[in-house]
Amino acid sequence: KNEVEQSPQNLTAQEGEFITINCSYSVGISALHWLQQHPGGGIVSLFMLSSGKKKHGRLIATINIQEKHSSLHITASHPRDSAVYICAVRSAGNQFYFGTGTSLTVIP
Amino acid sequence: ETGVTQSPTHLIKTRGQQVTLRCSSQSGHNTVSWYQQALGQGPQFIFQYYREEENGRGNFPPRFSGLQFPNYSSELNVNALELDDSALYLCASSRGLAGSTDTQYFGPGTRLTVL
Numbered sequence: 001k002n003e004v005e006q007s008p009q010n011l012t013a014q015e016g017e018f019i020t021i022n023c024s025y026s027v028g029i030s031a032l033h034w035l036q037q038h039p040g041g042g043i044v045s046l047f048m049l050s051s052g053k054k055k056h057g058r059l060i061a062t063i064n065i066q067e068k069h070s071s072l073h074i075t076a077s078h079p080r081d082s083a084v085y086i087c088a089v090r091s092a093g094n095q096f097y098f099g100t101g102t103s104l105t106v107i108p
Numbered sequence: 109e110t111g112v113t114q115s116p117t118h119l120i121k122t123r124g125q126q127v128t129l130r131c132s133s134q135s136g137h138n139t140v141s142w143y144q145q146a147l148g149q150g151p152q153f154i155f156q157y158y159r160e161e162e163n164g165r166g167n168f169p170p171r172f173s174g175l176q177f178p179n180y181s182s183e184l185n186v187n188a189l190e191l192d193d194s195a196l197y198l199c200a201s202s203r204g205l206a207g208s209t210d211t212q213y214f215g216p217g218t219r220l221t222v223l
Contacts, residue, residue, distance in 0.1 A: 043214035101155035
């Protein structure tokens, strides 16, 4: 049983589509991170959330602490958004748990 | 902007050998975390160091050990390598106190292959 579950595992979208990736977790957390990983391994931290909502460009991340759920939205998707998106949580006990990632492919 | 560097980029070892991986944190960061990412899997938390002390550990055996130096660079040491240790090893640094919610900045990783 994973402490962090993501859905979907794989996602293919047409350029311009609105994309949503979901993350559910089962532990008490101090923060939730959305990460982007490109082929070759490099990871970029997109958002760190402990409540509410954050927006950066075409990316929006929300979190519902009561429901232990977070979503990452991409508006007007573009082929350069193609990557693996990983949800990670930092537990109250200072452990880090990662989802297995959502592989996104945006087709021109 | 990430300033975290890792060395080496790639490494091949045989079973039973020992390996040391290195991470140089972004300037001003005093916390470093290490992760193991097997092919096709999400990262797994190995441990975190804050100001040269271990500050949290995941479910990894004692043959995985680490050090953080006064300049906040860090090493991950793995003894008695096993085939399943083949993975991408990532380090990430952050500013601030242990347990804070500062953003982590990831290095590019070291890909370890154990034959």
